Amino acid sequence: MIKFQDVSFRYRDTDAWVIDSLNLTIKENQKVAIIGKNGSGKSTIAKLISGLLLHELGHIYVENDQLTPENLLDIRKKIGMVFQNPENQFVGMTVKEDIAFGLENRGVKREVMLEKIVDILEQVSMLEYIDREPQHLSGGQKQRIAIASAMVLEPKILILDEATSMLDPVGRKEMMSLVETLHNRKPFTLLMITHELNEAILADRIIVIEKGKVVLDGTPRELFTHHNHALDELGFPAPYTIQLAKGLEKNGFSLEPFPLDQEELISALWKLHLKR
Amino acid sequence: MEITFKEVSYTYYPNTPYEKKALHNVSFHIPSGAFVVIVGATGSGKSTLLQHMNGLLQPSSGKVSIGDYQLPITSKKVSLKELRKRVGIAFQFPEHQLFDETVREDILFGPKNFGIPEKDMEHRLQEVIHLVGLDEELIERSPFELSGGQMRKVAIAGVLASKPDVLVLDEPTAGLDPISRVEMMELFSSLHRLENITTILVTHHMEDALKYADYMIVLSNGRIHSKGKPVDIFNNQDALKEVQLLLPESIDMFHKLNQTFDLNLSYRGQSPFDLAKEIISSLGEDSS
Numbered sequence: 001m002i003k004f005q006d007v008s009f010r011y012r013d014t015d016a017w018v019i020d021s022l023n024l025t026i027k028e029n030q031k032v033a034i035i036g037k038n039g040s041g042k043s044t045i046a047k048l049i050s051g052l053l054l055h056e057l058g059h060i061y062v063e064n065d066q067l068t069p070e071n072l073l074d075i076r077k078k079i080g081m082v083f084q085n086p087e088n089q090f091v092g093m094t095v096k097e098d099i100a101f102g103l104e105n106r107g108v109k110r111e112v113m114l115e116k117i118v119d120i121l122e123q124v125s126m127l128e129y130i131d132r133e134p135q136h137l138s139g140g141q142k143q144r145i146a147i148a149s150a151m152v153l154e155p156k157i158l159i160l161d162e163a164t165s166m167l168d169p170v171g172r173k174e175m176m177s178l179v180e181t182l183h184n185r186k187p188f189t190l191l192m193i194t195h196e197l198n199e200a201i202l203a204d205r206i207i208v209i210e211k212g213k214v215v216l217d218g219t220p221r222e223l224f225t226h227h228n229h230a231l232d233e234l235g236f237p238a239p240y241t242i243q244l245a246k247g248l249e250k251n252g253f254s255l256e257p258f259p260l261d262q263e264e265l266i267s268a269l270w271k272l273h274l275k276r
Numbered sequence: 277m278e279i280t281f282k283e284v285s286y287t288y289y290p291n292t293p294y295e296k297k298a299l300h301n302v303s304f305h306i307p308s309g310a311f312v313v314i315v316g317a318t319g320s321g322k323s324t325l326l327q328h329m330n331g332l333l334q335p336s337s338g339k340v341s342i343g344d345y346q347l348p349i350t351s352k353k354v355s356l357k358e359l360r361k362r363v364g365i366a367f368q369f370p371e372h373q374l375f376d377e378t379v380r381e382d383i384l385f386g387p388k389n390f391g392i393p394e395k396d397m398e399h400r401l402q403e404v405i406h407l408v409g410l411d412e413e414l415i416e417r418s419p420f421e422l423s424g425g426q427m428r429k430v431a432i433a434g435v436l437a438s439k440p441d442v443l444v445l446d447e448p449t450a451g452l453d454p455i456s457r458v459e460m461m462e463l464f465s466s467l468h469r470l471e472n473i474t475t476i477l478v479t480h481h482m483e484d485a486l487k488y489a490d491y492m493i494v495l496s497n498g499r500i501h502s503k504g505k506p507v508d509i510f511n512n513q514d515a516l517k518e519v520q521l522l523l524p525e526s527i528d529m530f531h532k533l534n535q536t537f538d539l540n541l542s543y544r545g546q547s548p549f550d551l552a553k554e555i556i557s558s559l560g561e562d563s564s
Contacts, residue, residue, distance in 0.1 A: 037453040039423035084451065139318050165451045166368075168318045168480050169522040195453050198525075235455040240483075240525040240548060247552030262529060266536055273537065273559055 002026040002049055002157065002189065007058035009048060009212075018044050019055070020212035028063075028156075029187040033200035036209035037235060042193050045209065046159045049191075050079050063156055077106075080150030084162040086142035089149075090134040095126065098134055099149050106153065120152040123185070124178060140171030144178065151182060160192040164199065176202060197231075198239050201260055208234055225258040241265055277343035277362060277441045277474055279306040279329065284338035286324055298324040299498045301338070306491070311468050311475045313485040313506065316495030317520040322446070322478045323368075325495065329444050329476065330363040331356040342442065361390045364440030368447050370431035374419040379410070379430050382419050386438040404433040408463060425456045432460070436467070442474045443467065449481065457481075461488060482524035486510065487545075494519060507543060 002025070009019040018041045026032050036042040047053040048060060051072040060067040062075045083089060092098030096117055103113045121127040124144045129137065134145055143163060150158060160179070164172040176199055183190055192199065200206050201220045208216035208231070216223065216230050223231055224242050231238065238246070245259050245268075253272060259265035286299040298321050306312050316322050327333040328340050331347055340347035345359050364386075367373065376382035383404060384397055392400065405412065408429040414422065419430050432448065445464065449457040465488050468475045479485060485492055486506045494501040494509060496519040502509055510516070510527045523531070530543050530551075539558045541551070 038425035038451075038456055162451060168520075169482070170317060170520045173522070195451070197454075235453065237454060241529060243548035244529060244552055247547075247549040248555065250549065251552050251556050253552075253556060262525075262532060265529075266532060269533075269537070269555070269559070 001028045001061070001063055002191075003059075003061040004045075004048075005059040005061070007048065007055045007060055009044060009053060009055045009057075018212050019048065021058070022213060024207070024214060026189060026191065029189055030205060031183065031190040031203045032192070033203035033206045034191060034193045034209060035195065035197070035200055035206060035236060040209045041212040042209045043161055044212075046081070046161045046191065046193055049157070049159065050076055050081060077153070078156040080153060080155035080158045082143065082146045082150055082158070082160050082163040084165050086139050086146060086166065087135075089146050090142075093133060094131050095121070095134055095137075095145055096130045098145060099152050102149055102153050116152055120148045123151075123182060124148045138171070139167050140174055143167065143171070143175055147175075147178065147182075155188065157189040157191065160190070160194070162193055162195070165195065172196075172199070197236055201239070208236070210234065220260055221258060224260060278308045279343075279442065279474070279476075280304075280339070280341045281325075281328070282339040282341075284328065284335045284340055286328070286333060287336045288324075290336065297498060299335075302498075302500055303338075304493060304500065304503060306474065306476065309468075309472045309474055310490050311465070311488055312477070312491045312493065313489035314476065314478045314493045314495060315480070315482070315485055315521060316501075319497075320495040320519070321498040322495055324498075326365065326444050326446055326476070326478060329442070330360050330365050332365075357390070361438055362440055363442040363444060364435040364438055365444040366432055366435045366446065366448055368450060370435070370448070371419075371424065371427035374427060374431055374434075377418060378416050379419050379422075380415045382430060383415075383434045383437050386434055390438055392438075400437055400439075404436045407436060407467070408433045409459065425452060428452065428456075428460075432463075440473070442476070445475070445477045447478055447480065449479070449484070464488070482510070482522065483526065486524045486527065494521070496520075511543075 004022045004024040007022045008017050010017045034042045048055050091101050099117045126144050164175050241262050255268040259268050284302045288296045410429050449460050467473050489506050492506040493503045501519050
């Protein structure tokens, strides 16, 4: 659970608010996508939750504890983060050492540690790379290791801060399906900060941030459906498949339920095709 | 300026245990004024290829010519100043290369270095900040105080300020929001059309490749896998699977519709709304 209550933040007293009286509650195990233009404040939200930046006004709660400078380290233990640049997040010489780093910090016993490392590497399909140097992996593989390093500590919350933006399309797709699989296996609260609507569609809920405030909040189906143009107007044109579905409706086809991906569109068309 | 690669190979760290051949006999020709997109999975050799275009790397073997300029093979040292003045490169996340105290200094670093007369500088500055759509108020600020999107524009303005004949862009829109991405692609497209700048773009956005490129080169493991018009390459979907590339969402939809409903739709850049009409009439005919 994450709760923002009238939270404001700015970098300097003289600057404008980057986060402006923000109110937001994210339920336990919910998958939430946060989207917004460059400079909207969306990445700042992630940094405020983890206490990398400290809010000036209002209250932030993480799993029912109010975030304060005193309990910041305890709160951070509940959160895993994966950032944009896969190069900047390695500390170990090998994949194994890298994942062990966080476990050592938590005082996990050596025998248990190896077991946990093997288990998490299996889950991210990277076990065969256990003794490799992280630098020599591909971008997508590096991000898998970054996810493994975060998830081995069993955080309540995983934050992906534009974590796919430096990957190629295949790497992106694989990473999203990995996160989906991990979430299905053992749920956690997922916060993904992204520009890609194709990724945001995989969330239970999409939140649009503009000038440090929530300007739109709903399920993908609510936001993309039928006559809802709010996302378009905020500068997030729908993916091609959804534009096509909207085009079909405008031309007098009614599609129920409104399709969000290619598969759903094809099956909606099948039904219509068979009726004719 | 035209660019020709003839059987170009490049090996990193030759004769060491880390030796890695990154390009194998790569040959292609880019006519002057073309808009070319280079695609390929991570590690396919795209960045290595680009670095040959202004002499940051020199081929291990083969010939690279850019206009009248011949790039010598490795080891021979030559002056590259003239080449670098004519070929502007923006690498991935070019904002990481900003370094000067103000936006003005940063943008004018290139022209100063290339000996543009002082009196032309201000004009040049005004010209490029308008091109990229940067607010005039920002020019005396530190580039490091700007937002990510603004920093990207400063970096691109810096490349354009030297008035290159060839513009080489390595994923210039990565990490930008959708609107900024469209704006930046429209900028490159209009520069290409109006100033006749030869443009070489590396991108993972297949929709952009489809929309903007005259010509596309697909790289795979350091070799040219295919080259031609984007729409022709994308229509050969099985070949693209081999090289770990995904189709643009639009073309993929055409293929799926054609396969599933036995239709004969073809992609001509029509809008989703127009495609919807075509689908309805095709499915309608089918039942009558």
